[in-house]
Amino acid sequence: MSNDVLAQLRQTFFEECDEQLAELETGLLQMQDGATDSETVNAVFRAVHSVKGGAGAFKLTTLVSFAHVFETALDEIRSDRLEAGPALMKAMLRASDVLADLVSAARNGDDVDEALWRGLADEIAGFCGKEKAPSPAAPVSASDPAPAAFAPQPMAFAPQPMAAPPAFTPQPMALPSLAPAPAAEDAKAGGALRILFRPRVELYEKANDAVVLLRELERLGAMTVTCDLSEAPLLDALDPHGAYLGFDIHIVTDRDEQAAREVFEFCEEDCDLVIRREAAPAAEAAAPAAHAAAAPDPAAILNALRPAPKDAPADPSAAAPAADPPAADKTAAKPADPARAAEEAAAQRAAATAAPATIRVDLDRVDRLINLVGELVINQAMLAQAVQGADGARDPAVSGGLDELDQLTREIQESVMAIRAQPLKPLFQRMSRIVREVADATGKKVRLVTEGEWTEVDKTVVERLADPLTHMIRNAIDHGLESPADRLAAGKPEEGVVRLSAAHRSGRVVIQISDDGAGVNRDKVRAIAIGKGLVAADAQLTESEIDNLIFLPGFSTTEKISAISGRGVGMDVVKRSIHALSGRIFLKSKRGHGSEFTLSLPLTLAVLDGMVVTVDGQTLVAPLSAIVETMSLDAGRLRAFGASNAVIADRDGFVPIIDTAAELGFRPHRRVVGGDKGVALLVESEGGGRSALVVDAIQDQRQVVIKSLETNYGRVPGVAAATILGDGRVALILDVDALVARARGAASEPLLAAAG
Amino acid sequence: MTDTRDTTSAAPIELVAFRIGAQEYCVDIMAVREIRGWTPATTLPHAPAFVQGVINLRGAVLPIVDLSSRLGLGAAAPTERHVTIVVQIAEQVVGLLVDAVSDILTVTPEQMRPTPDVASETTRQFVKGVFAMEGRMISLIELDQVLPHDQREAA
Numbered sequence: 012m013s014n015d016v017l018a019q020l021r022q023t024f025f026e027e028c029d030e031q032l033a034e035l036e037t038g039l040l041q042m043q044d045g046a047t048d049s050e051t052v053n054a055v056f057r058a059v060h061s062v063k064g065g066a067g068a069f070k071l072t073t074l075v076s077f078a079h080v081f082e083t084a085l086d087e088i089r090s091d092r093l094e095a096g097p098a099l100m101k102a103m104l105r106a107s108d109v110l111a112d113l114v115s116a117a118r119n120g121d122d123v124d125e126a127l128w129r130g131l132a133d134e135i136a137g138f139c140g141k142e143k144a145p146s147p148a149a150p151v152s153a154s155d156p157a158p159a160a161f162a163p164q165p166m167a168f169a170p171q172p173m174a175a176p177p178a179f180t181p182q183p184m185a186l187p188s189l190a191p192a193p194a195a196e197d198a199k200a201g202g203a204l205r206i207l208f209r210p211r212v213e214l215y216e217k218a219n220d221a222v223v224l225l226r227e228l229e230r231l232g233a234m235t236v237t238c239d240l241s242e243a244p245l246l247d248a249l250d251p252h253g254a255y256l257g258f259d260i261h262i263v264t265d266r267d268e269q270a271a272r273e274v275f276e277f278c279e280e281d282c283d284l285v286i287r288r289e290a291a292p293a294a295e296a297a298a299p300a301a302h303a304a305a306a307p308d309p310a311a312i313l314n315a316l317r318p319a320p321k322d323a324p325a326d327p328s329a330a331a332p333a334a335d336p337p338a339a340d341k342t343a344a345k346p347a348d349p350a351r352a353a354e355e356a357a358a359q360r361a362a363a364t365a366a367p368a369t370i371r372v373d374l375d376r377v378d379r380l381i382n383l384v385g386e387l388v389i390n391q392a393m394l395a396q397a398v399q400g401a402d403g404a405r406d407p408a409v410s411g412g413l414d415e416l417d418q419l420t421r422e423i424q425e426s427v428m429a430i431r432a433q434p435l436k437p438l439f440q441r442m443s444r445i446v447r448e449v450a451d452a453t454g455k456k457v458r459l460v461t462e463g464e465w466t467e468v469d470k471t472v473v474e475r476l477a478d479p480l481t482h483m484i485r486n487a488i489d490h491g492l493e494s495p496a497d498r499l500a501a502g503k504p505e506e507g508v509v510r511l512s513a514a515h516r517s518g519r520v521v522i523q524i525s526d527d528g529a530g531v532n533r534d535k536v537r538a539i540a541i542g543k544g545l546v547a548a549d550a551q552l553t554e555s556e557i558d559n560l561i562f563l564p565g566f567s568t569t570e571k572i573s574a575i576s577g578r579g580v581g582m583d584v585v586k587r588s589i590h591a592l593s594g595r596i597f598l599k600s601k602r603g604h605g606s607e608f609t610l611s612l613p614l615t616l617a618v619l620d621g622m623v624v625t626v627d628g629q630t631l632v633a634p635l636s637a638i639v640e641t642m643s644l645d646a647g648r649l650r651a652f653g654a655s656n657a658v659i660a661d662r663d664g665f666v667p668i669i670d671t672a673a674e675l676g677f678r679p680h681r682r683v684v685g686g687d688k689g690v691a692l693l694v695e696s697e698g699g700g701r702s703a704l705v706v707d708a709i710q711d712q713r714q715v716v717i718k719s720l721e722t723n724y725g726r727v728p729g730v731a732a733a734t735i736l737g738d739g740r741v742a743l744i745l746d747v748d749a750l751v752a753r754a755r756g757a758a759s760e761p762l763l764a765a766a767g
Numbered sequence: 768m769t770d771t772r773d774t775t776s777a778a779p780i781e782l783v784a785f786r787i788g789a790q791e792y793c794v795d796i797m798a799v800r801e802i803r804g805w806t807p808a809t810t811l812p813h814a815p816a817f818v819q820g821v822i823n824l825r826g827a828v829l830p831i832v833d834l835s836s837r838l839g840l841g842a843a844a845p846t847e848r849h850v851t852i853v854v855q856i857a858e859q860v861v862g863l864l865v866d867a868v869s870d871i872l873t874v875t876p877e878q879m880r881p882t883p884d885v886a887s888e889t890t891r892q893f894v895k896g897v898f899a900m901e902g903r904m905i906s907l908i909e910l911d912q913v914l915p916h917d918q919r920e921a922a
Contacts, residue, residue, distance in 0.1 A: 386826035629810060675812035723859045724821065724830040728813050733821060733828045740822045741809040741828055 024065040026371070028114045029437075031058040035107050045098045052089040059085060062110065072118045073128070074110075080132040081106050105515075106131055106446050107762050110181070193706050204231070204264060205273050207285040207672050208255035214281035221258065227274045373469075381617055382425045384420075385716035391420045392737035408448075428615050432467035435513050435522075438477060439464045442484050443510055449488045456490055456495055456505055464514035468520050469615040475592055476522070476612070479585040483524045483608055484509065486582070491528035491606055501603065503527065520614055525607035531600040533557045540566060560597045562586045587705050588746060593619060593636045611636075621715050621744065622692070623707040627672040630742045631706070632715055632734055639693045639701065639749040641709065659691055666693065666701045669754040671745070675729050694747045699748050702751045712730030717744065729753060779854050782898075784870040785852065787835045787843075788839060791869060791905045793898070796883035798910055800870055804851035812834045816842065831862040832913055834876065856910045863913070872905070874898055879907065 038055035051295060055124035065080035084103070087093035095103075109128050116123045147408035175378040175389045206228070210221050228234060239257035243249070262271070275284055311623035395413050439461045450457040479656075492498075492507035499505055511527045533554060540546045540560045552560075566585040589596045613619065613636070622641075642648075649668075658665040668691065670679045715734035718741075720727060731746035782793040783802075796821040808820030808831045821828050831851060835843040843849065843864055850864040879896040893913065894906040 382826060389823075389826065451863070460855070476912050677810070678813065697819075718826070718828045720821070720828055723828060723861060724811075727811055730812060734810075735823045735826065735828075739823055743809065 018382070019064065021069060025067060025114065025118045025687045027065065028062055028118075031061050032107065032111050032114065033437055033440055034058040035062075035110070036104075038444070039100065039104050039107055040443065042095055043097075043104065047095060049089060050204040052085065052095075056082065056085040056089055059110070062114065066117070069117075073123050073125075074113045075115050075127045077106075077110060077113055077132055080136050081110065084135045085138050093139060101132055102131065102138065106449070111444075113683060161675045161730050202262075202263075202265060203289045204262045204266070204268065205287050205289045206260040206262070206271055207257065207283070208260060210254050210278075211281050211283070212252065212254045214278050215252075215254055217278065217281060219281070221256065224274055224278070225260070226256065228260060228262060228271060231266050231270055231274075232262045234263075235261045236386050236443075237261075243716060247631070261289075372430075377427075381427050381431065384424050385617065385718075388420050388424055388716060389737075389739070391416055391734045395441055396737045424618075428469070428617065429467070430617065431470050431617075433470050433473050434465045434467050436464040436478065437475060437477075437587050438473055439511055439513075440479060443479065445481050445484050446488065446509060449485050450484050453489055454494070455488060455492050455507060457509055459494060460508055460510045461485075462510070462653065463514045466513040466515060466520055467614075468513075468612065469617070471594055471616050472520075472612055472614075475588065476610075479588045479610075480522075480524070481509075482582075482585050484511070487524060487526040487528070487608075491526035491530075493529050497529075501529075515614075516611075518614065518620075522612065523607055523608040524610075527605040530602045530604055530606050531558050531561070531598070533602070536560050541645055555599075558600050562596070563596070587748075590637075592616065593634055595636060616717065617714050618714050619734075619744065621713065621717075621734070622709060623711040623713060623742070624690075624692070625708045625710060627677040627705050628734060629675075629677065630710065630740070632742050632744045633670075633694075633704070633706075633747065634731070634744065635691055635712065640693050640697050642693060642703075644689045644705065661693065661701070661703075663701075666703045667754075668703045668705055669751060671704045674750050674754050692752065700751070701753070702743075704750065711745070715742075715744070778873050779873050782872045782905075782907065783852065783868060784872055785850070785865040785868045787866055788840055790840070790907050791903055792834070792838075792865075792894075793872060793905050793909060794854060794863075794908050796871065798856070800853040800855055800860060801855065804853050805845050805851055805864065806898075811860060814899065819845070822851075823863065824862070825861070827860065828861050829853065829860060830914075831864055833864045834908075834913075835864070835866075837915060838893055839887060854910060857872060861914055863866060872898070872900065874900075874903065882906070897914065 035055055035058035038051050038058065041051050042055065059078050059082045062084055063075055066074035074731055081103075084093065084099075088095050089101075093099070109131055113123060113128060128292055141343075158480060168567050174492070188650065208221075208224070210219075214221070225234075225236060237259040237271045238469070240255070242257065243255040249255070250346070264526060268288055271286050272279070272284075292658045323412065360415050381713055395417065398409060398413060446457050446459040449455075486505070487509050493501065493503075508527050510523070512521045513520060515521075536562070537552065537557050540557075540563065543565060545560065545563050546552065561582045562585075564581070566583065583640050586596050589612070590608055593616070594610055596611075597609045598606060599609070600606040619632075620635040622635055622638060624633055642659070642661070644659070650658050650660070650665065652658045652665075652667075657668045659665075659668055682728075689705050689707055690709055691705055692699060695701055715736070718733045718735060720730065720733045720743075727743070729746055729750045730743045731749075732744045733741050734744055736742045781796040782801050783796050784791055784793040785848045786792075787892065806822050808822045810820045810919075811818055811830070816821070817833050819831040819833045821830050823829070833843050833845075835841060843866070845864060848867070850865055850868055852865060852868065853860060853862050855861075878898055881896055881898065882891050883897065893909050895909045896907050898905045
């Protein structure tokens with residue numbers, strides 16, 4: 012296999028790992044909430060198992076070892092031999108975190124310190140140890156000493172990539188959900204089918220898979236499969252594309268041959284197939300297990316020669332399915348239970364059918380499509396503008412057609428944007444991990460309640476929300492929630508609740524993070540702000556103004572810097588990242604009852620709601636998210652302030668005026684405003700301060716497509732990005748925060764990153 | 768171009784020649800993406816004088832460099848007759864504003880003469896070498912120099 016293909020497979024494996032890990036965590040959280048139905052447990056088991064299987068194929072030994080311990084414990088739970096108590100669930104959730112860490116380490120090719128996972132692995136193994144079925148019952152374990160002879164050997168048939176058979180012995184295979192049925196079951200079931208199935212090369216060439224067929228057969232009843240390897244050549248003579256395996260299948264069922272034949276409907280000509288009904292299958296069914304006990308196990312012999320013979324899965328090259336201990340355990344210890352098997356099969360089917368039809372698409376292609384649609388929107392606007400100027404507008408057919416085109420473009424744009432939209436669920440799930448970690452570190456008891464996790468937002472927004480959200484959750488637990496003792500003293504339940512919710516509201520997504528902690532200590536906040544010189548000692552501040560002081564740069568309420576929050580990044584950074592996403596953040600707090608942060612974010616970064624304004628003959632766009640209100644430059648409200656500054660009176664006081672044209676360098680000097688015609692855009696910038704940007708006129712309010720200036724040019728101070736207006740010309744989008752900061756003489760990084 | 772003669776630099780190259788005022792310059796045709804008429808550009812704040820602004824090139828934002836100003840020949844007063852040569856410089860696409868495109872030349876690298884010493888420092892910085900063609904002198908523009916490398920910081 013070429014490196015390219017391998018790299019691609021690896022990539023796919025890691026992508027799937029992410030999905031499996033998300034699935035795993037969802038399942039574990041459901042289990043923690045008391046969902047112990049077999050479907051949930053199975054889903055969790057499958058997730059771990061898939062990760063392990065894939066990891067084995069890529070020889071990620073650490074990952075395999077850890078997943079193996081995890082999987083074994085899950086298997087114990089799903090076979091009701093281990094109770095999923097709170098302590099175990101907690102360990103399991105931590106295990107899922109560690110598993111995620113190991114996956115990401117494997118992805119980056121990092122070395123993992125064994126201390127990271129060994130302790131937890133032992134802890135989980137400890138849970139299993141107490142109730143584990145004694146291993147002598149196992150018909151075969153990887154380390155069984157095996158006499159050299161050719162005899163069948165049970166082979167785990169777990170849903171994992173089937174490795175090349177490690178040996179040339181016929182091997183009975185047990186599908187994990189279907190242990191060999193005891194004789195009594197056979198007799199009751201009233202017969203069995205014996206199928207000899209030998210795929211030819213053509214079968215594989217037509218993309219059929221023996222595994223799939225076997226799984227299909229499994230639905231007919233309890234199945235025992237013996238793999239006939241007699242035709243498999245030695246490795247040096249093995250053609251990787253050849254077909255060497257035969258399967259001797261025994262199914263306890265009362266269905267007739269036809270039912271089995273239907274399974275092979277599409278590949279009957281590509282295999283040798285004999286199906287016959289057997290009346291007295293009992294002895295036969297038990298036989299493979301009996302053979303197995305004395306089975307020679309070449310894999311085991313190989314293992315014995317290796318340094319770590321007991322830990323077969325740790326070495327995937329030796330860990331061919333035959334040597335997979337959990338499956339072997341299962342065959343032995345788990346009594347055959349057709350009802351359970353059927354239930355499991357049904358659950359698996361349900362999972363298979365419930366999976367929505369999706370395709371993986373390269374993100375670049377989607378972005379290209381989004382760009383093209385953006386151009387379509389611009390072109391449509393240009394066309395409409397051109398037609399309006401010409402006589403065409405009078406023709407009802409033309410104007411009708413234009414209206415229709417307008418609607419269609421809008422719809423196409425929305426649909427294309429929806430492709431990039433992703434649910435917030437993975438992000439919320441990450442937060443539940445943060446909650447666990449911080450709760451452990453602070454010794455507080457915390458429950459995370461999430462709502463609206465299926466709310467969809469643009470992928471980039473989801474990605475860039477991770478850091479601010481993490482920080483806010485940390486803050487909520489570290490600073491917001493009281494210690495259990497204080498909570499009890501305050502008459503609150505010991506366990507604090509952090510609520511994370513998301514919802515769509517009028518074209519934006521609103522995310523709320525609330526806690527039922529102590530709320531903002533306003534006296535303390537005020538004192539700190541005054542102590543740090545952020546506000547004047549005699550400043551008259553409203554409650555909400557005091558709350559908002561925490562967003563000021565350089566503010567941090569923790570007196571001692573803890574490891575969890577207060578690492579030099581404060582709420583100002585959070586606010587800045589939210590602003591960078593064209594979002595806004597508010598804080599509401601009630602003393603003794605907790606705090607609530609509300610984030611309002613755009614659904615996408617590809618378009619922006621903007622106010623189209625004129626400044627010194629140039630058309631510019633101001634992001635609507637930054638504008639609080641607009642007001643006329645009424646001479647009665649203007650006051651000169653110092654040599655070249657002015658302020659304007661608004662409801663709460665005086666707001667500094669910023670001459671937009673001068674700040675952008677269109678005019679060499681700041682113009683002293685007074686009696687001038689013009690409009691002030693009242694903006695709220697980073698740090699909560701208000702400023703009035705003076706522009707010549709407001710033209711329009713519209714949605715614009717964001718285009719990058721940096722691709723072909725570079726950053727421009729005071730400008731966030733560019734867009735293309737209806738007349739086909741480029742208009743610059745103002746970076747309000749940077750403009751304000753510049754006007755105040757401070758440098759600031761441009762914030763709104765371009766998406767286009 | 769895999770020809771071994773390539774290493775002996777005998778392979779002919781093609782150049783797009785254009786006029787700025789009375790002088791003639793040229794750029795490697797492989798860098799040229801397209802040639803289009805002049806359109807008014809949107810002024811960029813705090814931009815160097817030689818950056819005219821940005822225009823919309825089929826949905827992309829394209830900076831326009833007034834080559835006359837860049838070469839120290841004085842700012843151009845663009846009219847409908849001016850031409851924008853869209854060139855690719857490394858990862859960036861930039862429009863060069865010139866008076867008119869005059870010719871497409873096929874030359875061999877040997878024909879290139881070193882930049883005359885007499886030229887001013889500003890001009891020499893952007894000229895890789897000169898070609899003498901039918902009594903004309905055509906200077907080859909060093910495209911890498913047109914947008915300074917520290918553009919991102921300087922802009």
